[in-house]
Amino acid sequence: MKAFIAMVHREFLEHRGAFLIGPLILVAVLFGATILAFTVGRVDARFSGAMFTVVPLRVFEVGFIAFGIGWSLYLIATLFFYCADGFAADKRNNAMLFWKSMPMSDFKVLMSKLAAALTILPGVIFGVALLSGVLLFGVAFVTMMINGTVTMGFLGGITQIYGQVALALLVLMVCGLLWYMPFMAIVGAIATVVGRWAIPIALLLPALISTLEWVTFGGYHPFMTRTWTFLEYRSALPDTPYAESWFTSETPFSGIAFATDLINRLDWVQVGIGAVFAVVVIYIASEYRRRVNDN
Amino acid sequence: MTEHSISSAPATAEPIVSARGLRKKFGRKEILHGLDFDIPAGRIYGLIGHNGAGKTTTLNAMLGLTNCEGTIRVLGEDPFAKRAKLMENVAFISDVASLPRFLRVRELFALLTNIHPNFSPEKARSFLEGTDIKPEMKVKHLSKGMMAQLHLAVVMAIDAKLLVLDEPTLGLDITYRKRFYRRLLEDYMTEERTLLITTHQVDEIEFMLSDIMFIRDGDLILHMQMETVNDKFTQLVVSDEAAMATARQYKPVYEETRFGQTVMIFDGVDKAVLEPLGKLSTPTLSDLFVALMQRPTANPETAR
Numbered sequence: 035m036k037a038f039i040a041m042v043h044r045e046f047l048e049h050r051g052a053f054l055i056g057p058l059i060l061v062a063v064l065f066g067a068t069i070l071a072f073t074v075g076r077v078d079a080r081f082s083g084a085m086f087t088v089v090p091l092r093v094f095e096v097g098f099i100a101f102g103i104g105w106s107l108y109l110i111a112t113l114f115f116y117c118a119d120g121f122a123a124d125k126r127n128n129a130m131l132f133w134k135s136m137p138m139s140d141f142k143v144l145m146s147k148l149a150a151a152l153t154i155l156p157g158v159i160f161g162v163a164l165l166s167g168v169l170l171f172g173v174a175f176v177t178m179m180i181n182g183t184v185t186m187g188f189l190g191g192i193t194q195i196y197g198q199v200a201l202a203l204l205v206l207m208v209c210g211l212l213w214y215m216p217f218m219a220i221v222g223a224i225a226t227v228v229g230r231w232a233i234p235i236a237l238l239l240p241a242l243i244s245t246l247e248w249v250t251f252g253g254y255h256p257f258m259t260r261t262w263t264f265l266e267y268r269s270a271l272p273d274t275p276y277a278e279s280w281f282t283s284e285t286p287f288s289g290i291a292f293a294t295d296l297i298n299r300l301d302w303v304q305v306g307i308g309a310v311f312a313v314v315v316i317y318i319a320s321e322y323r324r325r326v327n328d329n
Numbered sequence: 330m331t332e333h334s335i336s337s338a339p340a341t342a343e344p345i346v347s348a349r350g351l352r353k354k355f356g357r358k359e360i361l362h363g364l365d366f367d368i369p370a371g372r373i374y375g376l377i378g379h380n381g382a383g384k385t386t387t388l389n390a391m392l393g394l395t396n397c398e399g400t401i402r403v404l405g406e407d408p409f410a411k412r413a414k415l416m417e418n419v420a421f422i423s424d425v426a427s428l429p430r431f432l433r434v435r436e437l438f439a440l441l442t443n444i445h446p447n448f449s450p451e452k453a454r455s456f457l458e459g460t461d462i463k464p465e466m467k468v469k470h471l472s473k474g475m476m477a478q479l480h481l482a483v484v485m486a487i488d489a490k491l492l493v494l495d496e497p498t499l500g501l502d503i504t505y506r507k508r509f510y511r512r513l514l515e516d517y518m519t520e521e522r523t524l525l526i527t528t529h530q531v532d533e534i535e536f537m538l539s540d541i542m543f544i545r546d547g548d549l550i551l552h553m554q555m556e557t558v559n560d561k562f563t564q565l566v567v568s569d570e571a572a573m574a575t576a577r578q579y580k581p582v583y584e585e586t587r588f589g590q591t592v593m594i595f596d597g598v599d600k601a602v603l604e605p606l607g608k609l610s611t612p613t614l615s616d617l618f619v620a621l622m623q624r625p626t627a628n629p630e631t632a633r
Contacts, residue, residue, distance in 0.1 A: 135422075
């Protein structure tokens with residue numbers, strides 16, 4: 035287990051640019067730009083502070099949720115490129131020979147990559163999302179202090195909002211990772227075989243399979259097949275009525291209500307099937323990697 | 330196999346490596362044609378051959394990197410089936426530039442400490458003392474020579490029974506090459522360890538070898554202890570025409586002219602018979618290599 039954890043950590047070391055340094059730079063740039071905007075008078079601190087007093091809690095909630103959605107989109111993109119590139123990264127500079135000299139099977143190596151994609155890498159992004167939330171709240175709070183509308187009770191209120199939104203983000207991220215695990219595994223497996231060509235192939239593969247079904251079994255067009263319907267279902271997280279109803283209401287955001295709603299609506303049978311599928315796909319890819327000298 | 334395919338290596342009860350009928354095909358082309366050999370413990374083997382002769386394929390078979398027909402056992406295990414387990418006791422360098430470039434030296438050691446049960450970071454650090462390699466340096470910023478030093482430090486810090494080096498000094502200058510092999514001999518080799526090296530710079534490793542294997546076009550044409558090589562092969566330098574004609578009667582395996590003198594290499598000819606004909610010596614490994622490895626189709630000056 036120690037070796038496996040070390041291999042997961044190695045993935046972080048190899049990809050810290052995309053998952054830690056890049057996001058931190060982005061946060062620093064956004065934060066710097068915000069400070070600069072206030073400093074040079076592009077944004078009036080008194081006006082901003084006053085605005086926060088109109089719908090104070092909602093601004094904090096929506097602001098942090100928007101950040102969370104932004105970081106979730108960033109995570110989806112980086113995880114896709116990580117799977118399409120990271121699973122083949124050992125081929126670079128002949129490093130495969132070094133890793134093959136280690137007492138670690140190809141299956142464990144690939145599983146460590148998948149485990150990294152499910153744990154440490156999104157975990158780091160989650161940490162950055164929390165940091166950006168702190169900075170957002172910090173800026174908003176300072177502007178309210180300048181405006182003179184802030185109270186200690188208000189500070190307690192936004193702390194609670196921060197906790198609720200952070201919980202919702204965490205559950206969303208965990209459910210999303212479990213839901214999309216088979217997609218990550220299949221992109222990683224393709225990358226193990228064809229390297230970065232996995233990017234176009236992974237994008238084209240669903241259309242190809244669906245077209246094949248349409249050609250074989252008939253139908254109106256290639257995007258109206260059982261395959262396509264299933265992929266559409268499998269590529270989106272379930273709707274959460276709580277999130278929709280909260281947005282139009284005036285009640286405070288409840289992370290617990292959102293998390294319960296999402297967990298209840300997730301198709302856990304599909305999550306289980308997806309996990310088994312992911313392990314099988316990774317095993318097949320590892321057998322290819324084991325024989326890569328023969329291929 | 331040719332007449333030179335003599336195996337005089339001692340057969341021990343449990344060789345470190347044992348191959349029987351080892352064959353490998355890529356597509357329709359057969360690369361290895363049924364190799365049979367044993368490598369006992371505590372020896373330093375040189376596996377020598379032309380480019381494309383099958384050296385790396387043979388090593389890959391030993392390291393479980395490729396699947397072959399026939400039987401191969403390393404430390405009693407099938408390397409292709411049990412590569413991960415085997416690597417606890419086998420270390421290898423197939424390319425000194427293969428170290429993961431994104432890591433710092435200290436990160437590499439920390440990682441290996443957790444991954445490899447027989448890796449000692451203290452040993453690795455001690456092997457780097459006196460070099461310009463610092464723990465905070467990134468591998469990608471090291472020169473090729475420094476990378477070779479680092480890779481050697483890594484494998485020497487692994488308490489392995491078998492160390493395999495495939496062209497470990499390729500692209501390094503003479504200073505680094507000498508230092509590399511000296512370090513290996515002084516700091517690593519013990520009676521329990523076995524070392525297998527392939528290189529084209531055969532003269533540089535000749536002093537350290539206990540056994541040699543010559544591989545040509547997928548066949549093992551010589552497998553012998555170095556002491557036996559010295560006894561079996563004789564080099565004669567002759568300048569006199571009459572002596573040359575007499576010497577040719579003993580069927581030299583190789584003959585060439587250098588600076589107006591003729592150099593002949595004999596296999597299994599009594600030294601006392603050759604002594605009156607010219608100056609006798611033991612052929613260097615590179616001379617023997619050239620003598621035994623000539624391919625008639627590639628070189629019109631065939632071995633006689």
